[in-house]
Every structure is written in structure tokens, then in C-alpha cells.
Amino acid sequence: MKIRYGIVSTATIVPRFVQGVKDSDHGVVHAICSRSLKKAEQMAKELDILNAYGSYEELLQDKDIDIVYIPTPNYLHYEYAKKALLANKHVLLEKPFTLSLVEAEELFTLAQEKNKFIMEAQKAVFLPITNKIKELIEQNVLGNIRYISMHASFPGNYTFDHWMYSKECGGGALFGSNAYTVEYLLHLFDVKTLQYEGICVKAVTGIPESCQFQFVINQNIVGASNITMNVKTKNEAVIYGTKGYIEVENYWKARKMKIVVEGNEQIIEYPCPCEFVYEVNHVNECLLNQCFISPIMTKEKTLLSVRVTEKMNQLFQNPSNDFTFEISKL
Numbered sequence: 001m002k003i004r005y006g007i008v009s010t011a012t013i014v015p016r017f018v019q020g021v022k023d024s025d026h027g028v029v030h031a032i033c034s035r036s037l038k039k040a041e042q043m044a045k046e047l048d049i050l051n052a053y054g055s056y057e058e059l060l061q062d063k064d065i066d067i068v069y070i071p072t073p074n075y076l077h078y079e080y081a082k083k084a085l086l087a088n089k090h091v092l093l094e095k096p097f098t099l100s101l102v103e104a105e106e107l108f109t110l111a112q113e114k115n116k117f118i119m120e121a122q123k124a125v126f127l128p129i130t131n132k133i134k135e136l137i138e139q140n141v142l143g144n145i146r147y148i149s150m151h152a153s154f155p156g157n158y159t160f161d162h163w164m165y166s167k168e169c170g171g172g173a174l175f176g177s178n179a180y181t182v183e184y185l186l187h188l189f190d191v192k193t194l195q196y197e198g199i200c201v202k203a204v205t206g207i208p209e210s211c212q213f214q215f216v217i218n219q220n221i222v223g224a225s226n227i228t229m230n231v232k233t234k235n236e237a238v239i240y241g242t243k244g245y246i247e248v249e250n251y252w253k254a255r256k257m258k259i260v261v262e263g264n265e266q267i268i269e270y271p272c273p274c275e276f277v278y279e280v281n282h283v284n285e286c287l288l289n290q291c292f293i294s295p296i297m298t299k300e301k302t303l304l305s306v307r308v309t310e311k312m313n314q315l316f317q318n319p320s321n322d323f324t325f326e327i328s329k330l
């Protein structure tokens with residue numbers, strides 16, 4: 001049996017996602033849509049997809065689609081996930097799931113009422129490398145974990161008229177990448193408590209362009225996560241324990257990592273052509289087994305991530321939270 005995907009929009013990420021479906025064991029892309037029929041037909045031709053629609057609503061009415069993948073600008077995630085559930089489709093919704101906790105909770109409740117699957121697309125937690133790191137941490141190979149350093153950037157080359165620079169569209173580095181930080185940590189560690197603080201520099205349009213977050217997990221692991229857009233940084237996560245450390249480049253799509261324990265260095269690799277395949281295989285398995293809430297990319301991970309990101313956004317938008325020290329006044 002095949003799980004038939006409908007793709008909402010011709011977003012930049014779509015060709016990579018479609019490759020993941022093609023590489024998966026039970027997935028097939030049935031249709032794609034766009035606000036413009038011409039764009040939909042063009043991408044359908046390029047990616048070898050049989051059906052193309054000139055509106056999102058038309059795709060949602062296609063009875064031969066089991067699940068819709070929604071990679072629209074962030075502010076449209078809630079609206080189209082809700083429309084998809086109401087049209088009796090399962091939903092795979094890109095990160096950040098929604099811009100507010102209220103919206104996220106409503107989507108999970110609606111999915112339950114409609115007996116439909118809904119999951120935030122978070123490929124990082126399905127990667128074999130991520131799960132190897134989790135296993136090594138749990139086996140205490142690094143000793144007690146003390147410190148984590150994370151860097152993520154997307155060079156993008158966005159201009160100010162792009163939705164990624166619009167506050168109303170949920171643009172900016174915070175909504176763009178904070179879910180990676182929070183959900184990666186929640187997956188790797190048994191997080192009982194999480195302290196989370198942040199600072200940022202905003203673009204003239206008001207969106208956070210470069211952010212730094214400091215966090216404490218379970219009152220004993222300290223960490224920092226830097227996320228930025230329109231700058232190419234070294235992207236990595238480094239996890240330090242009392243016996244050694246793990247370094248993983250591009251941690252959200254990694255196939256390789258370096259582990260150094262008591263001076264001995266080892267490279268561990270899991271090559272694969274398209275990193276989306278693990279996530280898609282998981283979604284397919286859930287649907288084939290009539291399991292409508294992922295046991296891995298859980299509702300709890302998504303809700304906490306949305307909550308933290310919403311709080312950070314409130315902090316960044318509220319100048320009364322600013323503790324700037326002016327040197328001349330010291």
C-alpha cells in the first residue's frame with residue numbers, strides 16, 4: 001500500500017522533500033499545488049508529479065490524497081493545516097508548527113477530533129546520526145554532559161521584500177530556526193526543566209535577524225545556540241561531557257560526526273542521498289499502522305518548542321525587557 005502525498009506550494013524546500021518521498025518505502029507524491037497553476041504545472045513536470053492544481057483549496061479536495069505536506073510561509077501554517085484537517089487529510093506541517101501556542105493546541109485538538117495524523121516536520125530527530133548521539137549520551141560514553149554549543153545559519157540572500165523579512169508573515173531567524181534548537185535538545189536529553197533566555201539584533205523590518213540563546217537543562221547542562229540569517233556561519237552542534245565531546249556539522253541534516261573521548265578521535269558516518277527519507281518513512285509507518293500521533297516527534301516536543309519560541313518573540317518585541325548598558329554612563 002502507498003501513502004499518497006499532496007504538496008502545498010512550490011516552496012524552495014519542495015524538491016528535497018519530494019526526493020525524500022521518492023526514496024521512502026511506501027510514499028508517493030500524488031499532487032502539488034500553487035497559487036499559480038503555471039508554477040504548479042512547471043514544478044510537477046520537473047519533479048515528475050502527475051497532478052497539478054492552481055489553488056491550495058483544490059488540492060485539499062482531491063480524494064486520492066492521504067496526507068498533505070505544508071511548507072508555506074510560517075504565518076500560513078495554522079490556516080492551511082486547519083483547512084487540511086477539516087478536509088479530512090492527515091497533515092505534515094513544516095517547522096515552526098505555528099506562531100502561537102493557542103494555534104498549536106487547537107490543531108492537535110482538531111486532529112484528534114477528526115481522527116487524523118498531525119506532526120511537525122522535524123527531520124533532525126529522525127536522522128541515524130542524531131540517534132547515535134542520543135545512544136552515546138545515554139551510554140555515558142561522554143561522561144556527564146556539561147556544555148552544549150550550537151550554531152545554525154541560513155545564508156538565504158533574502159531581500160527586505162521577502163516574507164522572511166516580514167514580521168506579519170512570521171519571518172526572521174527566531175521563527176526560522178529556534179525549533180531546531182529546542183526540539184533537538186528535547187530529543188537528545190530527558191529534559192525535566194529548561195531555562196531559556198535570549199538576545200537578538202533586529203533588521204529594520206523588525207524581525208530578529210541574529211539571535212543568541214542561553215539555556216540550562218535539568219539545572220546541570222549549560223548551553224548556547226546562535227541562529228542567524230543572510231550570513232554564512234560554521235553550522236554545528238558540539239556536546240561536551242566530562243570524558244570527551246561530539247562535534248556534528250549541520251546537525252539538522254547531518255550524515256557524519258566526530259567523537260573524541262579521552263584523546264581518541266573517531267568519525268561515524270551514515271551516508272544517504274536525501275536526509276528527508278527517515279522522517280518520511282516514519283510518517284508512512286505511522287499512517288500504515290493507524291497511529292495518528294508520532295511517538296518520536298511528539299505533541300509535547302512541538303508544544304514546548306512553540307511555547308519557547310513565542311516567549312522569545314514576546315521578549316524581543318518588548319523593549320522593556322532590554323538590559324542595555326551604555327558605556328558612557330558607567
Ligand SMILES: NC(=O)c1ccc[n+]([C@@H]2O[C@H](COP(=O)([O-])OP(=O)(O)OC[C@H]3O[C@@H](n4cnc5c(N)ncnc54)[C@H](OP(=O)(O)O)[C@@H]3O)[C@@H](O)[C@H]2O)c1
Nearest residue numbers: 009010011012013034035039071072073074094095096163
Ligand atoms: N525542514 C526543512 O529542512 C526546511 C528547510 C527550509 C524551510 N523549511 C520550512 O518550509 C517553509 C517554506 O520555506 P521555504 O524557504 O522553502 O519558502 P519559500 O521558498 O519562500 O516558499 C514559500 C512558498 O509559499 C507560497 N506562498 C504562499 N503565500 C505566500 C506569500 N505571501 N509569500 C510568499 N510565498 C507564499 C509560495 O508558493 P506558491 O507561489 O507556489 O503558492 C512560495 O513558493 C517554512 O515554514 C520553513 O520554515 C523547512
